[in-house]
Amino acid sequence: MSHEGSPxxxxxxxxxPLSADQIRMILDTAEPFKExxxxxxxxxxxxxxKTIVNLFFEAxxxxxxxxxxxxKRLSADTVNxxxxxxxxxxGETLVDTAKNLEAMAIDMVVMRHGASGSAKFLADxxxxxxxxxxxxxxxxxxxALLDMLTIRDNLKTLEGLKVCxxxxxxxxxxxxxxxxxxxxxxxxxxxCGPQTLLPFDIGSLGVHVFRRVExxxxxxxxxxxxxxxxxxxxxxxxxxxxxYNRFFGITNQRLEAAxxxxxxxxxxxxxxxxxxxxxxxxxxQQVILDQVTNGVAIRMAVLYLLxxxxxxxxxxxxxxxxx
Amino acid sequence: MSVRPxxxxxxxxxxxxxxxxxxxDVLLADGTIARLGDDLDxxxxxxxxxxxxxxxxxxLIDVHVHLREPGGEHKxxxxxxxxxxxxxxxxxxxxxxxTEPAIDTAAAxxxxxxxxxxxxxxxxxxxxxxxxxxxxxxxxxxxxxxxxGAVAITDxxxxxxxxxxxxxxxxxxxxxxxxxxxxPEDVGLSRDGAMNEGLVSTRLGLRGKPNASEDIHIVxxxxxxxxxxxHIHLQHVSTAYGVEAIRQAKARGVxxxxxxxxxxxxxxxxxxxxxxxxxxxxxxxRTAEDRDAVREGLRDGTxxxxxxxxxxxxxxxxxxxxxxxPNGIVGLETSLGLVLTHVVGEGLIDLSIMVERxxxxxxxxxxxxxxxxxxxxxxxxTIIDPDLEWTVDxxxxxxxxxxxxxxxxxxxxRATTTIVDGRVVWSL
Numbered sequence: 002m003s004h005e006g007s008p009x010x011x012x013x014x015x016x017x018p019l020s021a022d023q024i025r026m027i028l029d030t031a032e033p034f035k036e037x038x039x040x041x042x043x044x045x046x047x048x049x050x051k052t053i054v055n056l057f058f059e060a061x062x063x064x065x066x067x068x069x070x071x072x073k074r075l076s077a078d079t080v081n082x083x084x085x086x087x088x089x090x091x092g093e094t095l096v097d098t099a100k101n102l103e104a105m106a107i108d109m110v111v112m113r114h115g116a117s118g119s120a121k122f123l124a125d126x127x128x129x130x131x132x133x134x135x136x137x138x139x140x141x142x143x144x145a146l147l148d149m150l151t152i153r154d155n156l157k158t159l160e161g162l163k164v165c166x167x168x169x170x171x172x173x174x175x176x177x178x179x180x181x182x183x184x185x186x187x188x189x190x191x192x193c194g195p196q197t198l199l200p201f202d203i204g205s206l207g208v209h210v211f212r213r214v215e216x217x218x219x220x221x222x223x224x225x226x227x228x229x230x231x232x233x234x235x236x237x238x239x240x241x242x243x244x245y246n247r248f249f250g251i252t253n254q255r256l257e258a259a260x261x262x263x264x265x266x267x268x269x270x271x272x273x274x275x276x277x278x279x280x281x282x283x284x285x286q287q288v289i290l291d292q293v294t295n296g297v298a299i300r301m302a303v304l305y306l307l308x309x310x311x312x313x314x315x316x317x318x319x320x321x322x323x324x
Numbered sequence: 325m326s327v328r329p330x331x332x333x334x335x336x337x338x339x340x341x342x343x344x345x346x347x348x349d350v351l352l353a354d355g356t357i358a359r360l361g362d363d364l365d366x367x368x369x370x371x372x373x374x375x376x377x378x379x380x381x382x383x384l385i386d387v388h389v390h391l392r393e394p395g396g397e398h399k400x401x402x403x404x405x406x407x408x409x410x411x412x413x414x415x416x417x418x419x420x421x422x423t424e425p426a427i428d429t430a431a432a433x434x435x436x437x438x439x440x441x442x443x444x445x446x447x448x449x450x451x452x453x454x455x456x457x458x459x460x461x462x463x464x465x466x467x468x469x470x471x472x473g474a475v476a477i478t479d480x481x482x483x484x485x486x487x488x489x490x491x492x493x494x495x496x497x498x499x500x501x502x503x504x505x506x507x508p509e510d511v512g513l514s515r516d517g518a519m520n521e522g523l524v525s526t527r528l529g530l531r532g533k534p535n536a537s538e539d540i541h542i543v544x545x546x547x548x549x550x551x552x553x554x555h556i557h558l559q560h561v562s563t564a565y566g567v568e569a570i571r572q573a574k575a576r577g578v579x580x581x582x583x584x585x586x587x588x589x590x591x592x593x594x595x596x597x598x599x600x601x602x603x604x605x606x607x608x609x610r611t612a613e614d615r616d617a618v619r620e621g622l623r624d625g626t627x628x629x630x631x632x633x634x635x636x637x638x639x640x641x642x643x644x645x646x647x648x649x650p651n652g653i654v655g656l657e658t659s660l661g662l663v664l665t666h667v668v669g670e671g672l673i674d675l676s677i678m679v680e681r682x683x684x685x686x687x688x689x690x691x692x693x694x695x696x697x698x699x700x701x702x703x704x705x706t707i708i709d710p711d712l713e714w715t716v717d718x719x720x721x722x723x724x725x726x727x728x729x730x731x732x733x734x735x736x737x738r739a740t741t742t743i744v745d746g747r748v749v750w751s752l
Binding site for chain 1: 534
């Protein structure tokens with residue numbers, strides 16, 4: 002597949018390498034694709050004849066399913082390869098996996114892997130387009146894009162908005178991709194969480210750091226509440242889930258104390274009663290299911306653009322033209 | 325041993341042990357430095373080498389290399405490592421004991437000695453384990469290993485986490501007159517870190533090893549050396565605080581020697597950008613501030629010994645995601661060129677100090693023969709062309725491995741002849 006014409010280059014391995022214009026282009030390209038999912042027949046022939054492999058080395062339901070819907074709605078042929086644990090443990094190295102994919106002449110690979118940098122590793126070694134669906138603690142670019150689209154849908158703009166990411170920043174690829182993306186498009190970004198779960202000198206990335214979640218809520222227009230991986234407690238990063246909820250949980254009480262409208266995002270899956278209380282998760286400030294819906298549109302846009310589709314032709318493409 | 329005498333004629337002799345830095349002739353006979361002087365006559369049957377325009381130094385010594393045999397022969401063997409050392413200008417190397425099985429008995433030490441002799445190249449001297457099986461529990465049979473030829477003890481590859489064991493090792497080593505070499509790292513702090521903990525690790529989303537993980541063990545080791553009177557040899561120092569702590573301990577008279585590696589003198593954690601596994605090692609490349617402190621430590625002698633921590637790995641092992649790749653880079657064939665180009669060449673130290681750090685000081689730290697061209701000393705000599713420009717091409721390495729971050733670098737200066745015991749073991 003030629004990627005000469007792709008306005009994104011060959012791959013999407015992260016948000017950090019993208020320009021603000023490229024980010025806005027992806028968001029804009031997603032707009033017309035939203036409508037396809039609302040049709041009776043949710044299919045356009047944009048990627049007909051293209052083969053996409055969804056290569057998931059870590060368990061994931063929602064991201065994999067979201068990519069698969071996006072691929073199928075664009076009429077691509079898809080193959081899912083799931084494997085729990087590291088491929089190295091299984092005996093086949095990532096480089097052999099890459100070579101095998103290359104030998105099967107596939108067009109695109111969507112990969113999730115537990116090692117930071119694995120997406121770039123694969124992208125550097127195969128001619129197919131590579132889309133990073135999460136690499137270790139590094140980046141999860143489509144998640145950040147769908148988060149940005151959801152914020153823009155609800156608040157009309159990203160520029161000048163104050164977005165605070167709450168929770169385990171240290172282990173979070175979602176946090177890094179959101180930080181890079183939001184800063185590029187002109188939002189202000191903060192993080193808040195236990196200091197044990199913040200990376201070294203995170204402030205140097207250009208974000209504010211709040212020690213108390215109340216202060217973060219006071220400051221923010223948008224809260225992006227990260228899932229607290231339950232195994233972090235075993236790692237000793239926090240003393241208990243109960244205490245985490247007590248000091249960092251997003252509760253109605255805390256939101257009401259701020260006395261203003263705050264948009265609540267969560268990349269899912271949620272631990273109700275830990276990082277987010279049910280009354281918030283089901284409340285009227287959250288847009289969590291909008292995120293899920295937008296996820297499919299964003300992934301369609303990314304696949305379309307990587308396949309060489311022009312952003313200005315997306316409207317026509319959804320009517321039936323190929324990329 | 326009946327080898328032809330060698331007369332090295334007209335080279336610039338740089339020998340800090342005698343305060344020499346001027347053109348002289350050097351005559352080697354019967355495995356020793358027979359004479360040093362001006363316009364020496366070649367004895368009958370002698371091989372005469374013209375060293376005009378070249379440096380003639382005591383043979384270079386690397387007290388920190390991993391030769392992987394037994395157990396890791398796909399990465400390196402004692403013979404291939406010795407040949408790589410010879411090509412890099414080294415006449416003696418000290419092999420770390422973290423092999424499989426580990427070198428923790430006299431018999432194992434004897435194996436390394438015998439294989440080194442069989443290779444007939446650069447002299448290979450074994451370093452024995454500090455603890456049985458490198459398990460960090462009980463002292464290995466240090467006395468027997470020293471009798472068999474071990475020149476130091478260490479659990480390198482792993483730190484000694486039990487401070488009580490380190491105390492015992494430092495005390496017991498006093499009976500045998502050897503240094504205790506330590507890889508200083510508190511693994512409780514470094515956990516499963518893959519690189520330096522800093523801005524780059526934050527951006528790349530890689531787990532970090534903080535400076536403090538190294539500093540704590542450096543300080544611990546210095547305290548224990550001071551308390552016991554034992555000789556601690558701190559390996560591959562990479563942090564600014566560590567350098568300063570050693571500087572202060574030396575001023576107090578603590579028995580401490582310490583290493584700087586070429587990569588910590590030249591690179592920073594920025595080299596990891598792009599998840600380059602060839603820049604993954606332990607201790608990791610750190611910040612520019614740390615690198616500058618290591619450079620200053622080398623200059624003022626706080627870090628008295630230049631060592632490569634030559635750590636070969638098969639390319640398959642390094643061709644992996646960053647987290648999955650093993651630590652370490654090869655160094656024997658690039659060390660001298662890197663130091664001449666980026667340390668001496670940039671004016672940090674002069675040639676005399678370079679020879680001190682790469683030959684005299686390591687010989688003294690590990691009580692080895694060599695490190696000098698004084699009459700009657702062992703005929704270990706390195707001849708260096710300081711002006712020779714060359715490009716690092718791992719394909720040409722004599723090492724079995726090619727894992728280096730310096731591939732493609734153009735360097736100025738290279739060993740052209742390496743002489744061990746009066747015998748040429750390598751020439752360009």
